[in-house]
Amino acid sequence: MERLIVSPSPHIHSGDSVKKNMYGVIIALLPALAASLWFFGIGALIVTLTSILACVLFEHLIQRYLLKKPSSVMDGSAAVTGLLLAFNLPTNIPIGLILIGAAVAIGIGKMSFGGLGQNPFNPALVGRVFLLISFPVQMTSWPVPVVSRSSYLDATTGATPLSIIKEGLGTGKPFSELATEIPSYLDLFLGRMGGSAGEIAGIALLIGLIYMLIQKIITWHIPVTVVGSVVIFTGLLNLIDPTSYANPLFHLLTGGLLLGAFFMATDYASSPMSVNGMLLYGIGIGIITVLIRTYGAYPEGISFAILIMNAFTPLIDKYMKPKRFGEKVATQKA
Amino acid sequence: MSVVLITIVTLAGLGAIAAVILYLAAKKFQVFEDPRIDKVEEALPATNCGGCGFPGCRAFAEALVKADDISSMNCPVGGADTMSSVAAILGKEAGSAKPQIAVLRCNGSCEHRPKLTNYQGASSCAVAAALYGGETGCSYGCYGCGDCVVSCQFDAMYMDEATGLPVIIEDNCVACGACVEACPKDLIELRNKGPKSRRIFVSCMNKDKGAVAKKACAVACIGCGKCHKVCPYEAITMNNNLAYIDYEKCKLCRKCVEVCPTNSIHELNFPPRKPKVEQETPEQAQAE
Amino acid sequence: MQQKIGGQNVLKTFSLGGIHPSENKRSADRPVEILPVPPVVTIPIAQHIGAPATPIVQKGDAVKVGQVIAQSSGFVSANIHSPVSGKVEKIDDVVDASGYRRTAILIKTEGDEWEASIDRSPDIKKEITASAEEILQRISAAGIVGLGGATFPAHVKLSPPPGKTCDILIINGVECEPYLTSDHRLMLEKGEEMLIGVQLLMRALKVEKAIVGIENNKPDAIHHISQLCQAIPGVSVQPLKVQYPQGGEKQLIDACIGRQIPSGKLPIEVGAVVQNVGTAFAVYEAVQKNKPLIERIVTVTGLSVKKPGNYLARIGTPMADLIEAAGGLPEDTGKVIGGGPMMGKALTSIDIPLTKGSSGILIMPREIASRKPVENCIRCSKCVSVCPMGLSPYLLMTLAEKAIWDRAEEEKIMDCIECGSCSFTCPSSRPLLDYIRLGKGKVGQIMRSRTK
Known part of the structure; x- marks a missing residue:
């Protein structure tokens, strides 16, 4: 008989693993990818593939040759970053820019902090925001959705609903009039609008969220609070002045709010650990997003909002502890 | 023009006020230090x-x-x-502390001390020690998880893959005692470095009875007391089936090394013995 | 006593965290078998929490079943009785479950002669004549310890410190550890005696109310005990949702009566005392039958064990005998665990003896028993969400690893009940509890040295 194994308890394990969670996220993103391919065609395919391959390759190279450690790209986390980065890019972006974005996301956003689980900011968003600030023109030319398109760089572009409304409200037109210039809410929900590769189809993202919740990859706290606080905040603004503020449903269905709330804000490493912390973090993201959307220079603010709240995560973790057993005390003693 | 002027005056004024505040604060909160x-x-x-x-x-x-x-x-x-x-x-008198060095008081390598179980907990001696007596039959010996190596900030220790024991690099060891603290089994001792770095010590901490100790590890001190009897300087004491050499009393005569039946007494940095003696103790080379 | 929420029956459970590992209760329907008396028994003198007992027999002494062979050496200590009749072979240091050598008394069996004072008749003695003091005195003399696995001397828990009052007794029939079934079988087979034990405990504690908490995966036990309870005033059954670690004292009190014990306090703080069903049965035997704690029910099980079952064995029986009774050690054995898979202790060999705290022997196949390689913490916060004490295991592990003891104390490392839910659930297979346990040891030492 072989030697008995001795280890401290517990002696069984749930079987959960980093891989399961990461591939679970990828599966949850598949509906959104399908929608993207449907509306943006070949461009979506090129951007997504390039981004994933670049992220995986950069992580592998950095680990093998710079850090001289065994490569762990098979755990799927680099692929998730690549997929999310692609989902945050327009589908007509040149490959060179994707490579730069991937290098920044993996190199600066993730590996420079120590790799998996150590990154203070969401790597995909670091890459995206870097590109947005460095290449504003390429990053804000959005192909219009055309079913089964075969053009990539020369795709016809148009404004996103968010920028139409933002510019229109800026010139003093009432929201009710502008609402006729954008697709119907049903089209927005189904994804028939201009935007980044993966953010368009609310329904696909919702399916992904439900999958992640069922698989217990994430909990409901962050997505619900982000979406909830956006709805409440924009709802209040809209109640006060319906002509110069868009209604909550519009905010909910446009831009990257759902992608951000479901997939980016919930990034394990850069979000808080306690339930209270998650709620505060989610509310913070929601409010900052609305502030940027309504008062800021950019039409969309979810990326910045998430990065800003990422920066607060260590502070939140320090002061927002989970509810401890016994805190509610023996007051119930009969 | 006036804009430039106002800017300069404002900045200069702010600078002056800040300087005065800083000066006063430095004076007020100054701490005298020798x-x-x-x-x-x-x-x-x-x-x-x-x-x-x-x-x-x-x-x-x-x-x-x-x-x-x-x-x-x-x-x-x-x-x-x-x-x-x-x-x-x-302007004070310095003490005359002799230079010291860390020595490992366990020689139970994989070869000498067969493993009976397979430890799979966290890779830390402290965790293993809190759990049980270790993978081998000797509950006094080295766990081999390298807490001492981690604690050493002078690069003076490494784990020998073949023996499963840590090795102390004499040139780097400064006897800071961090490894002594880190070892949950108290296997590392600071001893006088000795003249020409020569020193003799019992490389075992097993307090079990002779037969039990010997069964668990081929090079364990079995507490036979032969070294104690042969030592001309009364440097060796026997306690709980274990010999200990007092480094202050030891005159490095090496008689104890020769009589030890399990080779648990180690001598370091001695020149090779005369051929005749060497034949009797071929294990000496290994002890080095 | 089920709460109705939204038209559905929602079973009670504790309020924070918890996990639900596969139950694998393979031996649940195997009746308890009596194991033959072994030729030699080994009785360690430290089988309980507290001071080891002092041996009062010598080599060569003849002993009878039930005779005291080692005496309690303090308030938190327990008597040890001979489980067999025969001759004391020797008193020696013997390797225990953790590989260390500890003092034990070895007795060579000769026949099976019991102390005359022990009532060995099979009749159930129902009427309770003993007073509270007599009951306590009997429990103490019989060497009864918490049989759930913690082995805390029972009489200590039954003597509330001055100024504290107890108003409810909670009987732990949860058996939340996967695989184990000894308490389940005991409730089914010795339910009546167990409930007399409960009444004895109630009298000793001077309380009017007792609740038997049983998890919903044992419907037969819930049914059986509920029916028996109908005749006993003040005793009721509380069915509970299956959730680990419900058998933890703090969790069980929270689940049954909704009272939470404050940090660093004992159950008596909220007026409750918890005893295991096995302990209640032992109390019945000690008080009504004058029989000390010399045997217990043990589950021997595992996924590849041929004949998983429940056995009534004398204390001191070698684990190897029990494993033999269950069909021998399977080929693919990787780990042998004394107790359940979540909180049990991995054994270094199968030659060690059965002790008062051994609730089971679990034999794990190598594949399941091996730990997976440790990866980086991905901060998924799953450990935080499963912690039944509301702690932050990821943080406590780091603090313990880096030896930052003051922060660890601030983060309430001492509240950890070592249930292992965090390590169980960690996707990165990090040894969270290994380090937290280490930290608890160190922080406990620091705290004790401070009060001195």
Whole structure:
């Protein structure tokens, strides 16, 4: 008989693993990818593939040759970053820019902090925001959705609903009039609008969220609070002045709010650990997003909002502890 | 033009006010510190290893300045040189601590001490020690998870893959005692380095009865007491089936090494013996 | 006593965290078998929490079943009785479950002669004549310890410190550890005796109310005990949702009566005392039958064990005998665990003896028993969400690893009940509890040295 194994308890394990969670996220993103391919065609395919391959390759190279450690790209986390980065890019972006974005996301956003689980900011968003600030023109030319398109760089572009409304409200037109210039809410929900590769189809993202919740990859706290606080905040603004503020449903269905709330804000490493912390973090993201959307220079603010709240995560973790057993005390003693 | 002027005046004014505040604050909150503390600190090696028993070199410097008699205080890293220069700064008598070095009091390598179980907990000796007596039949020996190696900040230790035991690199060891603290089994001892780095010690901590110890490990001290009897200087004491050599009394005659039936007494850095003797103790080479 | 929420029956459970590992209760329907008396028994003198007992027999002494062979050496200590009749072979240091050598008394069996004072008749003695003091005195003399696995001397828990009052007794029939079934079988087979034990405990504690908490995966036990309870005033059954670690004292009190014990306090703080069903049965035997704690029910099980079952064995029986009774050690054995898979202790060999705290022997196949390689913490916060004490295991592990003891104390490392839910659930297979346990040891030492 072989030697008995001795280890401290517990002696069984749930079987959960980093891989399961990461591939679970990828599966949850598949509906959104399908929608993207449907509306943006070949461009979506090129951007997504390039981004994933670049992220995986950069992580592998950095680990093998710079850090001289065994490569762990098979755990799927680099692929998730690549997929999310692609989902945050327009589908007509040149490959060179994707490579730069991937290098920044993996190199600066993730590996420079120590790799998996150590990154203070969401790597995909670091890459995206870097590109947005460095290449504003390429990053804000959005192909219009055309079913089964075969053009990539020369795709016809148009404004996103968010920028139409933002510019229109800026010139003093009432929201009710502008609402006729954008697709119907049903089209927005189904994804028939201009935007980044993966953010368009609310329904696909919702399916992904439900999958992640069922698989217990994430909990409901962050997505619900982000979406909830956006709805409440924009709802209040809209109640006060319906002509110069868009209604909550519009905010909910446009831009990257759902992608951000479901997939980016919930990034394990850069979000808080306690339930209270998650709620505060989610509310913070929601409010900052609305502030940027309504008062800021950019039409969309979810990326910045998430990065800003990422920066607060260590502070939140320090002061927002989970509810401890016994805190509610023996007051119930009969 | 006026804009430039106002800017300059405002900035200059702000600067002046800030300067006055800073000056007053510096005066008011000034803490007097013995200037010798800085000098002593400079003389110390700045490793902040804690080997002196104080939290860092600065604290040690403060204590040195404060103390009337520093002869019992020693910086193991700097040794006698450092202490005499410190003594010169302070005008006090330096002690005469002999240089020390860490030795590992376990020789139960994979070959000598067969493993009975397979440890799979966290890779830390402290965790393993809290759980059980270790993978082998000897519950006094080295766990081989390398807590001592992690604790060493002088690169003076590494784990030998073949034996499963840590190795102390003599040239790098400064006897700070971090590994002594880290070892949950108290297997590492600081001993006098000895003349020409020659020293003799019992490389075993097993307190079990002879037969039990021998069964668990081929090179265990079985407490037979032969070394105790042969030692002409009464440097060896027997306690709980275990021999211990007092390094202050040991005159390095090596008689105990020869009589030890399990080769658990180690001699380090001695020249090879005369051929005749060497045949009797071929294991000496291995002990080195 | 089920709460109705939204038209559905929602079973009670504790309020924070918890996990639900596969139950694998393979031996649940195997009746308890009596194991033959072994030729030699080994009785360690430290089988309980507290001071080891002092041996009062010598080599060569003849002993009878039930005779005291080692005496309690303090308030928190327990008597040890001979489980067999025969001759004391020797008193020696013997390797225990953790590989260390500890003092034990070895007795060579000769026949099976019991102390005359022990009532060995099979009749159930129902009427309770003993007073509270007599009951306590009997429990103490019989060497009864908490049989759930913690082995805390029972009489200590039954003597509330001055100024504290107890108003409810909670009987732990949860058996939340996967695989184990000894308490389940005991409730089914010895339910009546167990409930007399409960009444004895109630009298000793001077309380009017007792609740038997049983998890919903044992419907037969819930049914059986509920029916028996109908005749006993003040005793009721509380069915509970299956959730680990419900058998933890703090969790069980929270689940049954909704009272939470404050940090660092004992159950008596909220007026409750918890005893295991096995302990209640032992109390019945000690008080009504004058029989000390010399045997217990043990589950021997595992995924590849041929004949998983429940056995009534004398204390001191070698584990190897029990494993033999269950069909021998399977080929693919990787780990043998004394107790359940979540909180049990991995054994270094199968030659060690059965002790008062051994609730089961679990034999794990190598594949399941091996730990997976440790990866980086991905901060998924799953450990935080499963912690039944509301702690942050990821943080406590780091603090313990880096030896930052003061922060660990601030983060309430001492509240950890070592249930292992965090390590169980960690996707990165990090040894969270290994380090937290280490930290608890160190912080406990620091705290004790401070009060001195």
